[in-house]
Amino acid sequence: MTREIELTAEKMVAEGRALARPDGFVVFVGGALPGERVRARITQRKKSFAFAQALEILDPSPDRQAPPCPVFGQCGGCAFQHMAYPAQLRAKHQILIEALYGLPGVPGIVAEPLGMEEPVHFRNKMGFAFGMAEGRAVVGLHRRGDWRSVVPAGTCLLQSPESREILARVLAFVQDQRLPVYDEEKQQGLVRHLVVREGKHTGERMVHLHAAERHPAFEQLPAVLGDFASTVLASFHTQVPESAPPGSTTVLSGPGLIHERLNGFTFEIGPATFFQTNTRQGERLFGLVRDWAADCRPERAVDLYAGTGPIAIHLAAAASQVLGIESHAPSVDAARRNVELNILSNVRMVCAEAERVGETLREERADLVVVDPPRPGLHPKAKAALLSAAPPNLIYVSCNPATLARDLAKLVESGYALERVQPLDMFPHTFHIEAVALLSRKMNAQHPTATAHRPGAW
């Protein structure tokens, strides 16, 4: 195969690439849309497939659009800005259906994705890196395929105008003060990352600078940011921002946390807590889980992989008792505060690993378990725990179609019926797909531990 080739893209597949089959050989091509004839360069060739990048679009798709962001293609943040939004949703629907293909009822039970009305300015959290370009400090997102260089994010449409102003002010401050940018390879310099978190419904904003070490100039940041930040923090370490070591963080102004509201509930967001990054779609996701849960009429519900508790809190109106289970201790603390903030007397949170909750689940005799695992999906031991508890109803919230398909296949094989699947677009312009699946235990399915069941108390 020559290094340059003409091919026709058939359909979108995982990771934002299109599939083409010139002469039956599989090529995953970046930058092409379904139906397009493109001239492409082969970037990597394996025995049975190759990767390629489109160089020229010979016959453009009607779904192709001019990317709204001028740095699309250079920046590693978005994968789909060259595709009209309705086509992005169609592609995600088809990718999800293909991942779930073979499961009973698929494709008929996979609803069309719930997309955003206006897919801009939706992120409530963005992390930026500092870098150097033409001898000057810049702040932005990592360049596609090159984590060492940074593409300025001043034009990024995923963040709010206020976040853009924050970015501009902090960058001007770093340049004016001549603060050196940290070089991750040489391990020299000072400023590393900037994380901006926003309560879209509360207007509160957290600005969190990560630097290699302390510097007296950082004390000026709250004044530099003025009303644009309700709290300013700085962490001093050389880990990735998510792994800032305990004790490395200083609150420079404000309470050190912000609040967000979802469907009328209030949530506290600290610098290290996981929170859905799309507020509007988060409301739809949790509202959907609440509505599906209410249809199951549960007495006792469990929220497994509960994070800071948004699902458990939404389940409070649908079930008499709710137990949230989460392994990250700071998230459990935040979830307990969220339960208190919302004055809910029927929601409890425990800190435990999903792999070790078999006995708890069996004792609790939950009639509904909602799981929302990270991308690797359910750990085999967590699956075994679920199956031995055998709740009549299961809701699976997934951010990874591949692991969702694997886990659903196991649950279906073990006596569950897959009732419905609803995708939601939590991350417009990226290839990420979120989906919620409802399962019910078949009437004739044998309970694996029928004799071990006994009522338990929380």
Ligand SMILES: C[S@@+](CC[C@H](N)C(=O)[O-])C[C@H]1O[C@@H](n2cnc3c(N)ncnc32)[C@H](O)[C@@H]1O
């Ligand atoms: C996708 S997040 C969902 C959180 C929450 N449902 C939400 O929407 O905000 C997955 C959560 O699972 C937690 N987690 C990861 N591994 C876990 C495990 N082995 N046992 C329990 N929780 C775990 C993470 O800390 C994270 O809070």
